[in-house]
Amino acid sequence: MSSFKKHVLEIVNEIPHGKIASYGQVALIAGVARGARQVGHILHVHGRNYPWWRVINNAGRLSTTFLDNTNRSQKDLLLEEGINVNKNLELDIEKYRWRPGPDVLKKLQLEDDYIQKIMEKYFSS
DNA sequence: GCTATGACAAGGA
DNA sequence: CTCCTTGCCATAG
Numbered sequence: 001m002s003s004f005k006k007h008v009l010e011i012v013n014e015i016p017h018g019k020i021a022s023y024g025q026v027a028l029i030a031g032v033a034r035g036a037r038q039v040g041h042i043l044h045v046h047g048r049n050y051p052w053w054r055v056i057n058n059a060g061r062l063s064t065t066f067l068d069n070t071n072r073s074q075k076d077l078l079l080e081e082g083i084n085v086n087k088n089l090e091l092d093i094e095k096y097r098w099r100p101g102p103d104v105l106k107k108l109q110l111e112d113d114y115i116q117k118i119m120e121k122y123f124s125s
Numbered sequence: 126g127c128t129a130t131g132a133c134a135a136g137g138a
Numbered sequence: 139c140t141c142c143t144t145g146c147c148a149t150a151g
Contacts, residue, residue: 036133038133
């Protein structure tokens with residue numbers, strides 16, 4: 001298993017209940033700045049044991065319409081966590097966006113300057 | 126190695 | 139806002 005894949009799954013596993021992250025965000029934190037598409041693919045294949053539904057696209061729309069093995073849609077799974085999703089499968093991503101703590105970033109053994117890059121993009125207010 | 130394929134992102138029309 | 143185009147890069151064949 002590649003380290004990228006391992007990181008992605010590890011990161012997704014860190015997303016707390018009631019919070020969400022974008023594919024691009026997860027890819028960025030995993031160490032591949034433009035690997036958003038790979039994150040989607042990885043979750044598609046290996047997401048069974050991870051909270052994959054907490055990952056959506058950066059436009060705040062769900063890009064999945066099929067059901068998971070529990071027969072519940074991503075929308076339902078999010079609604080159960082208190083995240084408001086409308087009929088068009090849209091939600092306010094900034095309102096629920098997960099902001100990983102320094103401890104999580106450290107655990108992934110990222111370079112300090114790379115962490116700085118992430119901070120600038122997702123922590124600057 | 127090379128090509129095709131995306132559960133994406135960002136910018137332009 | 140919605141569509142379209144480009145850029146991306148890990149995987150599968």
